[in-house]
Amino acid sequence: MTSNVAILDVSNIKYTSPGREALRRLFHHRSAILGMIILGFLLILAIFAKQIAPYDPIQLLRDVDRREPPCIHLLGCAADQPQHLFGIDGNSRDLLSRVIYGSRLSLQVGLSTVSFAILIGGVIGAIAGFVGGWLDDVLMRIMDVLMAFPSLLLAIAIVSFLGTGLINALLAIGIVSIPRFARLVRSTVISVKELEYVVAARSIGANQGRILFGHIIPNSLTPLIVQATLGIATAILDAAALSFLGLGAEPPRPEWGLMLGEERNSIFNAPHLVFFPGVAIMLTVLGFNLLGDGLRDALDPRLRGTAAG
Amino acid sequence: MKYRWVYALFALFVVASMVIAGCQPAPVATEAPAAQPTAEVVVPPAEPTTVPAVETPAGRNNYVEMKVEAPDCEYGGEFKSIETVDEFTVKFTLCYPDADFPSKVAFSVFSIADKEYLDANSGDSVKMSEAPNGTGPYKLKEWVRGDRVIYEANPNYWGTAAAIPNLVFRWSEQSAQRLLELQSGQVDGIDNPAPEDFATIEGDANLALYPRPALNIFYIGFNHNVAPFDDVKVRQAIAYAIDRQRIVDQYYPEGSQVAKVFVPPALKPGYSDAVDWYPYDPEMAKTLLKEAGQENLEITLSLRNVVRGYLPTPDKVAQEIQAQLAEVGITVNINVMESTAFIDATAAGTEGFYLLGWGADYPGATNFYDYHFAADTNLQFGDLYPDLVEEIRAAGKISDPAARQVHYDKVNQLLKDYVVMIPVAHGASATAFKASIGGAHASPLSNEVMGVLTSDSDQFVWMQSGEPATLWCIDETDGETLRACEQIFEALLSFKVGSTEVEPGLAESYVANDDATEWTFTLRQGVQFHDGALLDASDVVASYAAVWDAASPNHVGRTGNFEYFTAFFNKFLNATE
Numbered sequence: 001m002t003s004n005v006a007i008l009d010v011s012n013i014k015y016t017s018p019g020r021e022a023l024r025r026l027f028h029h030r031s032a033i034l035g036m037i038i039l040g041f042l043l044i045l046a047i048f049a050k051q052i053a054p055y056d057p058i059q060l061l062r063d064v065d066r067r068e069p070p071c072i073h074l075l076g077c078a079a080d081q082p083q084h085l086f087g088i089d090g091n092s093r094d095l096l097s098r099v100i101y102g103s104r105l106s107l108q109v110g111l112s113t114v115s116f117a118i119l120i121g122g123v124i125g126a127i128a129g130f131v132g133g134w135l136d137d138v139l140m141r142i143m144d145v146l147m148a149f150p151s152l153l154l155a156i157a158i159v160s161f162l163g164t165g166l167i168n169a170l171l172a173i174g175i176v177s178i179p180r181f182a183r184l185v186r187s188t189v190i191s192v193k194e195l196e197y198v199v200a201a202r203s204i205g206a207n208q209g210r211i212l213f214g215h216i217i218p219n220s221l222t223p224l225i226v227q228a229t230l231g232i233a234t235a236i237l238d239a240a241a242l243s244f245l246g247l248g249a250e251p252p253r254p255e256w257g258l259m260l261g262e263e264r265n266s267i268f269n270a271p272h273l274v275f276f277p278g279v280a281i282m283l284t285v286l287g288f289n290l291l292g293d294g295l296r297d298a299l300d301p302r303l304r305g306t307a308a309g
Numbered sequence: 310m311k312y313r314w315v316y317a318l319f320a321l322f323v324v325a326s327m328v329i330a331g332c333q334p335a336p337v338a339t340e341a342p343a344a345q346p347t348a349e350v351v352v353p354p355a356e357p358t359t360v361p362a363v364e365t366p367a368g369r370n371n372y373v374e375m376k377v378e379a380p381d382c383e384y385g386g387e388f389k390s391i392e393t394v395d396e397f398t399v400k401f402t403l404c405y406p407d408a409d410f411p412s413k414v415a416f417s418v419f420s421i422a423d424k425e426y427l428d429a430n431s432g433d434s435v436k437m438s439e440a441p442n443g444t445g446p447y448k449l450k451e452w453v454r455g456d457r458v459i460y461e462a463n464p465n466y467w468g469t470a471a472a473i474p475n476l477v478f479r480w481s482e483q484s485a486q487r488l489l490e491l492q493s494g495q496v497d498g499i500d501n502p503a504p505e506d507f508a509t510i511e512g513d514a515n516l517a518l519y520p521r522p523a524l525n526i527f528y529i530g531f532n533h534n535v536a537p538f539d540d541v542k543v544r545q546a547i548a549y550a551i552d553r554q555r556i557v558d559q560y561y562p563e564g565s566q567v568a569k570v571f572v573p574p575a576l577k578p579g580y581s582d583a584v585d586w587y588p589y590d591p592e593m594a595k596t597l598l599k600e601a602g603q604e605n606l607e608i609t610l611s612l613r614n615v616v617r618g619y620l621p622t623p624d625k626v627a628q629e630i631q632a633q634l635a636e637v638g639i640t641v642n643i644n645v646m647e648s649t650a651f652i653d654a655t656a657a658g659t660e661g662f663y664l665l666g667w668g669a670d671y672p673g674a675t676n677f678y679d680y681h682f683a684a685d686t687n688l689q690f691g692d693l694y695p696d697l698v699e700e701i702r703a704a705g706k707i708s709d710p711a712a713r714q715v716h717y718d719k720v721n722q723l724l725k726d727y728v729v730m731i732p733v734a735h736g737a738s739a740t741a742f743k744a745s746i747g748g749a750h751a752s753p754l755s756n757e758v759m760g761v762l763t764s765d766s767d768q769f770v771w772m773q774s775g776e777p778a779t780l781w782c783i784d785e786t787d788g789e790t791l792r793a794c795e796q797i798f799e800a801l802l803s804f805k806v807g808s809t810e811v812e813p814g815l816a817e818s819y820v821a822n823d824d825a826t827e828w829t830f831t832l833r834q835g836v837q838f839h840d841g842a843l844l845d846a847s848d849v850v851a852s853y854a855a856v857w858d859a860a861s862p863n864h865v866g867r868t869g870n871f872e873y874f875t876a877f878f879n880k881f882l883n884a885t886e
């Protein structure tokens with residue numbers, strides 16, 4: 001009799017998949033929601049930049065003076081003046097349009113470098129963790145060497161070697177982010193490969209490739225997702241830093257770091273020129289960090305069932 | 310822990326090496342804080358070792374007769390001979406007339422050093438910078454590399470001694486930082502404030518702005534040996550596509566002018582009223598590009614991101630040009646290069662399209678035309694145009710202004726016809742000082758003289774854009790370096806403070822023969838070098854011989870190129886080619 005009750009109880013528990021559970025907790029995580037709002041806004045700006053931006057970001061405006069402060073009709077700017085919400089930059093271009101187009105570039109930079117790093121780093125880490133032995137040692141020592149350098153310094157060295165330019169800067173940032181992902185994947189692969197379901201797969205005769213790609217990697221993805229989100233933030237910052245130093249995006253490309261670097265001397269007489277790109281970088285990085293934090297909390301199996309955040 | 314003793318030994322080794330390292334004198338770490346930029350801190354008393362106290366008594370005389378002579382004028386240089394006539398008279402014999410000779414010898418690169426001192430240092434600029442021994446109003450106290458140069462007044466100066474006993478040179482690339490230091494009172498005078506800060510300085514009752522007249526040219530250079538600039542139509546198209554007026558309006562401070570020829574209007578003979586540059590006409594540019602078959606042209610624009618009086622905002626102007634050319638369908642890639650690498654590359658003729666400029670060293674048209682379009686060693690515009698060279702050389706060798714102008718009119722017309730370069734602007738710049746500084750000025754030649762300043766304080770701190778390379782300038786071209794040398798060394802003649810007028814310097818007077826080929830200078834008597842030696846005619850001959858005669862043991866300098874000598878006086882004697 002008692003056993004029947006027990007069976008009934010179990011069948012009554014509503015089953016939620018781990019993914020759905022994580023999603024539920026993510027949407028209850030306050031800072032993650034904030035992060036998602038910021039990033040959603042950014043995404044819309046980036047996708048519809050052409051429709052939203054009032055001017056071409058690289059077009060010189062003929063009827064204005066360079067470095068003019070913002071002219072907003074609502075705030076008392078004369079109505080016969082053309083409206084420039086963020087003012088005019090040092091080459092008499094509309095700053096608002098440049099900042100909007102810059103979001104496109106920053107998202108591309110973040111996504112492309114991190115995908116590159118995950119792809120290369122993930123493969124290296126998975127192989128090292130799964131195969132083990134001397135291969136693990138060799139690969140991980142190489143990663144250690146890469147990690148021993150401060151990441152921005154290494155990126156500068158790589159860019160100096162490859163030559164300046166946005167693509168080379170992306171490549172450099174991608175390369176310096178590899179070890180982080182390689183180590184992460186390796187450690188999860190090592191912990192996962194000893195779990196029962198892997199042993200079970202092996203015992204029914206699954207081959208190595210199938211075990212690695214079918215069982216181990218899919219189950220090592222969660223920490224990677226968190227790390228990738230946070231990694232995008234770092235990559236955007238690094239790219240901005242490289243552009244600031246004149247090693248990344250080439251003018252006249254509307255890149256936030258480049259916009260900052262070009263106008264760093266006018267911080268006192270035209271502060272809007274460094275304020276708006278600076279705020280844009282800050283908000284983007286903040287958005288990714290908040291989302292990353294939220295994801296980490298949501299995907300942490302130890303917190304399963306509790307209300308996060 | 311089988312090998313515990315190995316680890317122990319290693320740890321011991323690490324600790325020991327750290328202790329040893331800690332006991333070493335750490336010059337940078339300990340000295341740097343002492344040299345913090347505080348205006349009121351009087352510079353620490355420097356050891357007298359910086360200016361070596363030579364045992365010989367002050368006012369010692371070391372005159373010897375000297376004569377350096379070229380066997381003939383076939384070697385291609387300007388000098389035939391330089392000789393001492395007597396203790397205080399020196400005579401230059403030239404191979405061809407040179408109307409600008411007084412201006413050239415007034416230029417600070419050709420300063421006079423003591424012969425014994427020059428021999429002792431074998432003319433090595435770097436060595437001489439340790440203890441520069443000049444005749445100027447200031448002498449070196451200490452050069453803290455990477456931080457500041459500290460001078461003290463020369464009590465034995467032959468002219469009016471400097472009123473401020475201590476002079477400090479500092480530097481920062483960032484115009485915002487220079488202004489900030491001036492506003493906060495850390496420095497007393499700055500060079501080249503950014504044009505957009507002019508209004509701030511003028512509005513501040515504690516500061517004063519001194520505009521520097523535009524005696525310079527900013528141009529967009531072409532190398533006609535590099536495709537696609539070998540096609541004159543392409544060069545013309547670009548000339549039509551550039552809106553020079555807009556560049557000057559947007560990026561230059563007040564007082565700047567749109568350039569229509571290669572020299573500023575103040576230089577007559579040289580400037581041509583009659584020659585007008587191509588007007589801004591993008592449609593014409595497109596037509597020309599079509600004719601040249603270059604409708605989808607992609608080119609690279611090279612520049613150095615270094616602020617000079619002729620180009621206050623290089624990166625911005627480059628982007629402006631990029632955008633202007635985009636309007637006629639030319640794609641421009643901007644290539645920012647390191648300053649020295651850029652200068653070397655343009656001079657070697659590898660850059661096809663670039664931004665460069667020139668500030669006058671002396672107020673003469675030869676200073677502009679000869680160096681750029683008639684010097685064999687300068688390949689920046691590609692192979693020389695023979696008819697252009699002929700006109701420039703002809704103009705340089707006669708002294709009648711009207712006759713020279715006829716040649717220069719032709720030169721300017723040829724420059725336009727060939728579109729050798731696009732003259733864009735004569736840029737005004739400025740210096741800024743604390744309002745309390747007396748005698749403050751801005752020199753059109755950028756050679757501000759600190760010896761004439763007066764102040765309530767016993768120290769004057771000057772902040773410029775860059776650190777000097779050396780303090781003996783015979784082999785230097787950078788204005789930042791020259792200004793630092795000029796406080797210590799003096800030339801035969803000099804430029805009136807804040808002006809381009811030549812006035813007596815170490816020479817009291819000079820006479821030339823009728824065809825301007827023999828120049829005799831009478832030196833001032835009783836002029837003392839900082840180490841006590843007296844100035845005499847052999848010092849002048851030795852100083853000139855060191856740079857003119859390539860076989861001289863003192864022909865060392867810093868790089869050994871002596872660009873200014875070859876630009877002013879053509880070839881070296883005994884050159885090994």
